[in-house]
Amino acid sequence: MAVTVKTFANASEAAGALSSDRSARYVGGGTLVMRALNEGDVSISTIVRASDQALTRIDASGPRVTLGAGVTFARVLAERDLAFLHAPARSIGGPAVRNMGTVGGNLFAPSPYGDFTVALLALDAIIAVAGGFGARDIPIEEFLQARERQAGTLVLSVSCTRPASAEAFRFRKIARIKPKGGAVITLAAHLPISGGRIAGARIALGSMAPTQIRARAAERTLEGRSLDAATIAAAASAAAEGTSPSDNALGSAWYRREIVGVHLRRLLSGQE
Amino acid sequence: MSKIPLQFRHNGRDVAIFVDGGTNLLVALRELIGDMTPKFGCGQGGCGTCSVLIDGELHLSCLTLAETVAGRSVETLDGMKQGPNLHPLQRAFADHFAAQCGYCTPGMLMAAKALLDRNPAPSRDEVVEAISGNICRCTGYEPIINAILAAAGGRVSA
């Protein structure tokens, strides 16, 4: 079935078009939207695009990094200043999907997808959105919790603070098919160190709940500690607390709960 | 619903077609331009046999909204042929038995070309990574990897 495609040169006009039409869907890289159209999803009658250059801008020169929603994973990988985001970007799809898929689209990708978003959640990213009400910034956790209700808002960019060192930010995606495959689970950890102790630990998990979530119990075991064997063991045993994974073709909920602590322990102890 | 005019470069030639809104590039290439070299496998991004190069970058044509290629350059397997001669990659695929049923071959060749255009001397791991979005049900991948490495090594004459 043919749909109407509306292309806007300006992001705020695109946001206006999205918020005024319930059946309109924004298309970023299209890797999920085109899939839905090819399958004959009749709930989409209008496709909104924006060619606004602001959406594909990368600002990675300073301590605060901003990625336009339309930035592709291939572009993240091409940017030397974004080395801390290379592991999550590389974990996605094959090369064609990385050339097409965007950071903005990843925020909406349902499980088993959304690997890049797991990294952004551990980094306490801020999501800049535009809707009928104008533009505003939303902390990523709040954004994800209300994701179902975000239809009609346009994500403009995501931003986060650059981790202090390579060890301070870690990412791990567990997949059965390598190098390409959907995640069984995905983990990211941000461990800022202050005076030898962890201050502001963030552990984010993918495929452990309907959206990406923080492992708050595990974070608490890390807070104020140094990253020694006892602390790592405590974090690993708390990893599954508060999670609600489900069964899918890649793994069962039981299996996910069993392995999440194992992989968190490996991630925190720097094991491959 | 009215048709949308669309112009782009197809294998170095300017083309102009009219598409329905929401048409994907694979349908536009096959049904409107008559280039049957990109194949339909899944329409879901999962198999890679519809792979094409857009401005030199590997893309899945089944997941590309046709209108997004306006003014851009699209390269398919059809553009690889060089008169009566096979492209070195095609020659290498033939010499190394890298095609059995052949259904994955157009996508494999485009993924391989995208790699070699950027990285003329890839490692084996880089070849594996480059074709990781392309599924082959027949060969077990080894002959394909060997063919791409052979083409890169220049051991296969055009």
Ligand SMILES: Cc1cc2nc3c(=O)[nH]c(=O)nc-3n(C[C@H](O)[C@H](O)[C@H](O)COP(=O)(O)OP(=O)(O)OC[C@H]3O[C@@H](n4cnc5c(N)ncnc54)[C@H](O)[C@@H]3O)c2cc1C
């Ligand atoms: C073969 C294959 C393999 C894949 N592998 C992975 C993988 O390993 N890991 C992974 O995480 N994902 C994977 N994906 C899923 C997908 O490609 C990525 O999640 C990608 O980031 C989605 O981005 P997109 O721009 O293509 O999304 P689109 O299809 O354009 O959009 C997806 C959704 O997000 C909304 N959206 C997009 N941009 C915006 C915006 N700026 N503002 C508001 N809403 C927006 C759309 O309306 C739509 O609902 C895979 C997909 C395929 C086809």
Ligand code: FES
């Ligand atoms: S037909 Fe496009 S990936 Fe399978």
Ligand code: FES
């Ligand atoms: S040769 Fe048959 S699918 Fe690859």
